[in-house]
Every structure is written in C-alpha cells, then in structure tokens.
Amino acid sequence: MKKAKVIWMNGEFVPWDEAQVHVLTHGLHYGSSVFEGMRCYKTKKGPAVFRLEDHTQRLFHSARIYRMDIPHTPEEINEAILETIRRNRLKSCYIRPLVYRGYGEMGVSPFNCPVDVAVAVWEWGQYLGPEAVEQGVDVMVSSWQRMAPNTFPAMAKTGANYMNSQLIKMEALLYGFVEGIALDVAGYVSEGSGENLFILWKGELYTPPLGASILPGITRDSVIRLARDNKIEVRQHLIPREWLYMAEEVFFTGSAAEITPIRSIDKIAIATGKRGPVTAQLQKQYFGVASGQRRDKYGWLTYV
Ligand code: PPE
Numbered sequence: 001m002k003k004a005k006v007i008w009m010n011g012e013f014v015p016w017d018e019a020q021v022h023v024l025t026h027g028l029h030y031g032s033s034v035f036e037g038m039r040c041y042k043t044k045k046g047p048a049v050f051r052l053e054d055h056t057q058r059l060f061h062s063a064r065i066y067r068m069d070i071p072h073t074p075e076e077i078n079e080a081i082l083e084t085i086r087r088n089r090l091k092s093c094y095i096r097p098l099v100y101r102g103y104g105e106m107g108v109s110p111f112n113c114p115v116d117v118a119v120a121v122w123e124w125g126q127y128l129g130p131e132a133v134e135q136g137v138d139v140m141v142s143s144w145q146r147m148a149p150n151t152f153p154a155m156a157k158t159g160a161n162y163m164n165s166q167l168i169k170m171e172a173l174l175y176g177f178v179e180g181i182a183l184d185v186a187g188y189v190s191e192g193s194g195e196n197l198f199i200l201w202k203g204e205l206y207t208p209p210l211g212a213s214i215l216p217g218i219t220r221d222s223v224i225r226l227a228r229d230n231k232i233e234v235r236q237h238l239i240p241r242e243w244l245y246m247a248e249e250v251f252f253t254g255s256a257a258e259i260t261p262i263r264s265i266d267k268i269a270i271a272t273g274k275r276g277p278v279t280a281q282l283q284k285q286y287f288g289v290a291s292g293q294r295r296d297k298y299g300w301l302t303y304v
Contacts, residue, residue: 001122004088008080008119011072013087019118026113027100031160034062035098037255038218040085040121040304042092043292047085048301049095050255050290052078054218056097062156063099068115070099077117078302084119085304094124094256100159127194127256128178133283136263136275137252139192141241142168142180146190146213154190154213161215165193179252181244181265184213189239195252195260196220199243200278206243209236219253219286225298226285232278249276259283 007019027033038055040047056074063070070077081095097119104113128137144167147154152161164182172180172193181197184190189208191197196217198207205227208214224234244250250262250270259282261275270276288294292301 002124004090004093004120004122006084006087008084010116010118011080013084019120021116022103024106025100025103026106026110027102027159029106030101030108030110031158031163032066032068032110032113033098033100033159034059034066034068035096035157035159037157038095039124039255039258039290040090040093040095041290041292041301043301043303045292045303047091047093047304048290048292049081049085049304051218051222051300052081052302054221055255056081058157058216058218059097059099062158063115065153065156066110066158068099068101068110070117071115072117077119080117080119081121082302082304084121088121090121090123092123093121096120096122124256127254127258128252128260132178132260133258134275136261136270136273137178138264138267139179139181139262140172140175140177140266141244142171142182142193144168144171144180144182145187146182146184148185149211149213155210155216157215169193183241184208187241188212189241189244190214191217192252192254192257195254195257197239197262198223198251198253199239199247200249200276201243201247203248204233204235205278206235206237206239208239212238217253219255219258222286222298222300223253223259223282226282227278230281230285245270247271249279251279251282259286
C-alpha cells in the first residue's frame with residue numbers, strides 16, 4: 001500500500017511505521033472494533049471530505065451498539081480527521097477512523113480493555129479495478145450469506161462483520177470474479193462484501209431495505225437523494241435473486257467503490273453488458289459534487 005506520513009493515535013500523531021499495538025489487543029482476538037471509511041476528494045478549493053459528519057455519526061452509532069464509549073466527541077474526531085489529512089499533505093485520500101478495544105485483559109468481556117482510537121489516511125485508487133467505474137465489473141452471487149438478524153448487527157460497521165465479507169470476497173476472487181453479492185438469511189439480495197447494491201427496473205431504482213442485513217451505506221443514501229432529485233423513483237424493497245438477471249442496470253455503491261456498474265452476474269450479462277445511462281448520470285452527479293465541480297446543495301463537502 002501507499003504509506004502516508006503520520007497516523008493519529010489516541011490524540012497524538014505518530015510516524016506511519018510506528019503506529020503499532022500490543023499483540024494481546026482485544027480487537028485482534030475477538031473482532032472488537034468499529035470503523036469508518038470515507039474519501040477526501042481533490043477540488044479547486046483544496047481537499048474536501050465527502051459526508052464527514054455522517055460517517056462520524058455512523059462510527060458513534062456502531063460504537064454505541066457495542067457499548068464502547070469513545071473517549072472523544074464527534075467534533076474532536078472530525079477535527080482529528082481533518083488535521084491528519086493536513087499533516088499528510090494529501091490532495092485526495094481514503095480515510096480510516098478505527099475504534100477498538102485495546103490491550104488490558106484477555107477474555108471475551110471487553111469491559112477491562114481501553115477503547116482506543118486511530119485515524120489513518122492514504123492514497124487509494126479505484127476499489128474494484130482501474131476500469132471498473134467506466135466498464136463495469138463481473139460478479140457472482142456468493143455461496144455465503146449475510147449474517148442473520150439478531151446475530152451480528154449488520155447496521156454496525158464492525159471489524160467482526162468483515163470476516164463474513166472476507167469469505168464472500170475470497171470466494172469471488174478465486175473464482176475469477178471481482179466481487180460477490182451476498183443474499184440475506186431469507187435468500188433475498190443483501191449487498192456486496194463492501195458495497196450496497198441498486199437495480200434499475202422499468203425506469204425505477206430498487207435497493208434492499210435495512211432489514212435485509214445491509215450496512216446503511218452513506219453512498220447509498222447519496223444515490224437515493226440524487227435519484228429523487230432527478231425524479232427517479234427509488235424503492236427500498238426486497239430483491240429476489242432472479243431479479244438481478246432481469247434488471248436493466250445494476251450497480252454497487254460505497255465510499256471506496258463509489259458508483260460502480262455491474263456488467264454481469266454469474267456470467268449472465270446485465271442488459272447489454274455495458275454501463276447503463278442511469279448509472280452514468282448518477283456517477284456524473286456524484287463525482288461532480290464530490291470534486292467540487294457541481295454546486296453542493298446538499299452540504300456534503302467539508303473543506304480540509
Ligand atoms: N456494505 C458494506 C458491507 C460495506 O463495507 C460498505 C462500505 C458499504 C456497504 C457502503 O457503505 P458506504 O461506504 O457508507 O457507502 N465499505 C467500505 C470498506 C471498504 C474496504 O475494503 O475497506 C468503504 O467503502 O469504505
């Protein structure tokens with residue numbers, strides 16, 4: 001990976017290579033971490049973070065579910081993020097705030113372990129490959145399903161949930177696909193290993209509801225708002241697997257994946273197998289706002 005200069009750890013800036021933890025860190029053994037992922041885009045007025053406050057709010061919600069008291073306010077975390085970008089002198093980057101149960105005591109109970117916080121930033125190119133955003137990606141429906149409700153909370157962005165994501169992702173890569181789509185425990189479409197999903201059907205957009213074991217994606221929310229402003233109906237609706245193959249367009253959304261068209265699923269082409277016009281239009285608007293070239297009427301950008 002492309003190293004940056006410094007990482008913020010519990011309120012202090014430490015050199016990249018020295019940002020280390022004890023091997024008995026609770027989060028390493030028991031998956032006890034919550035995190036965020038967001039992007040900072042290059043604009044004419046300098047770097048700008050996309051939906052900073054919404055990501056920080058989701059971080060606090062994830063922590064709340066797991067009874068982790070973050071020893072900082074959301075404002076302090078926002079400032080730590082902005083200062084980390086400044087000190088690393090990056091024009092654009094990916095941002096990874098991490099909250100984890102640190103080194104204290106072994107055993108499942110995390111209560112005697114500190115809640116540690118870190119913020120790292122680095123340059124990160126296109127998540128699903130260099131041509132993914134224009135050409136689209138070939139994906140498969142995973143043999144792994146998303147976690148059942150009331151097992152691992154899907155709405156919390158926790159390290160532990162990404163063991164499920166890793167099963168989905170590794171299977172897809174080893175079978176020659178770029179990504180996997182997981183079904184929920186009832187067999188309805190849920191999401192990718194690191195992305196939400198939308199389909200276009202008869203000119204309307206459909207995306208799985210929160211009850212289908214999805215992460216409430218911030219890019220998903222951005223796309224819903226852009227689409228509605230374009231007078232495209234958006235429905236949060238259960239999606240049977242076979243609907244994927246019939247759809248006019250299918251795309252992924254995520255902070256890392258941005259808006260990525262899906263051109264085939266299980267080797268069945270989606271429509272003509274090329275990026276569709278609605279996907280292209282939403283991309284144009286999304287990247288337009290993120291890069292500061294379109295008016296940010298939503299207040300999505302925080303200038304660094
Ligand atoms: N679902 C999952 C499982 C997920 O990990 C992400 C983000 C999303 C949906 C989309 O959420 P949002 O970013 O708020 O629109 N995945 C992050 C992790 C990527 C990684 O490999 O690390 C991301 O996109 O930052």
